[in-house]
Amino acid sequence: MRNHASALLQTGKVNDLAVGPGRREMLRRNFFQRDPLSCARDLIGCELNWNSCAGIIVETEAYNAIGDEACHCFVRPSTRAFVERNHAGAAYVYFNYGVHWMLNVLVKGNENGFVLIRALEPTRGIALMRKRRDVHDVHRLCSGPGKLTEALAITGRDDEMDLCGNENHCFRERLQPIKVIADERIGIRRSAHLPWRFTLRDSAHVSRKVRSSRRQSRDPVAKALR
Numbered sequence: 001m002r003n004h005a006s007a008l009l010q011t012g013k014v015n016d017l018a019v020g021p022g023r024r025e026m027l028r029r030n031f032f033q034r035d036p037l038s039c040a041r042d043l044i045g046c047e048l049n050w051n052s053c054a055g056i057i058v059e060t061e062a063y064n065a066i067g068d069e070a071c072h073c074f075v076r077p078s079t080r081a082f083v084e085r086n087h088a089g090a091a092y093v094y095f096n097y098g099v100h101w102m103l104n105v106l107v108k109g110n111e112n113g114f115v116l117i118r119a120l121e122p123t124r125g126i127a128l129m130r131k132r133r134d135v136h137d138v139h140r141l142c143s144g145p146g147k148l149t150e151a152l153a154i155t156g157r158d159d160e161m162d163l164c165g166n167e168n169h170c171f172r173e174r175l176q177p178i179k180v181i182a183d184e185r186i187g188i189r190r191s192a193h194l195p196w197r198f199t200l201r202d203s204a205h206v207s208r209k210v211r212s213s214r215r216q217s218r219d220p221v222a223k224a225l226r
Contacts (some may be wrong), residue, residue: 024172030165031171032088032105036062036113041182041198043105043115045174049167050152053129055120055142057171058200061185063104065112068186072114082160083112089164093149093156100146103154105163105171118145118186118197122203144207180211183210 024047032039047056062073065083071081072094082092088108096102104114120142122129129141129151134189142148149155163170179201184192186208199206 016074024175026167027089027164027171027173029087029089030110032107032164033113034062034107034109035084035111036107036115037196038106039107040115040196041180042174043117043171044180044198045176045178046202047123047172048117048120048152049170049172050154051125051168053122053125055122055124055148055152056200057117057119058203059117059119060198061116061118062198063114063116063137065114068113068191070185070191081207082106083108086160087162087164089162091158091161091163091169093154093159095156096146101149101155102104102145103158116145119143119199119203119206120148120151121200121203131181139204143205147207179190181210 027046031042040060042055043060045056047054065071065080076174079092082090083106086092086106088106090106092104092106092114094102094104103117105117107113107115122138122141126138126141132153133141133147133151135141140147142151158169181199181201182195183197183199184195185197198216206213
């Protein structure tokens with residue numbers, strides 16, 4: 001049966017997304033109870049709140065628990081156990097190559113998997129982020145998954161934290177129309193051809209500029225997400 005993820009597999013184009021005006025509300029658990037691809041796309045433009053710091057999400061990557069060789073579930077029994085014992089919206093934080101912490105959020109619904117938060121546009125707590133990273137340029141503060149965890153002081157102690165019930169550690173909804181571009185994920189060798197990285201178009205805060213020129217002004221997956 002064709003589902004959200006399979007419909008999104010072939011996309012690598014701009015998507016027009018919008019929400020109405022108003023206060024940013026915290027994303028509840030049902031936001032993460034679907035498939036990783038649509039969730040990764042829809043997190044672009046949302047805000048990540050972490051204690052006194054916050055930033056607009058400008059880059060994500062989707063990882064599918066089944067059939068995606070780049071996902072930890074493919075090779076790590078401990079990650080499969082994490083999926084089993086946690087609810088959608090839980091933080092999955094791991095130490096990458098012994099260098100950087102990486103923040104992911106668990107998605108459980110039509111398909112299980114993770115969304116890696118790859119880059120933010122800082123909006124609050126910028127002075128503290130600069131102090132933690134010893135970097136002044138705001139465009140470089142959170143322009144990568146390891147950079148943003150350092151800026152927000154996210155570590156392994158935050159693993160399995162529920163990001164759907166605490167206003168100090170949560171995601172907040174998007175407030176304005178944006179355009180999202182999909183292209184290939186970064187820094188992986190397996191399943192590297194899949195267009196499962198999502199970025200905010202023309203953002204100066206992403207970790208790497210989009211490598212693909214596959215862009216359209218109309219949403220190619222609107223039908224799949226209805």
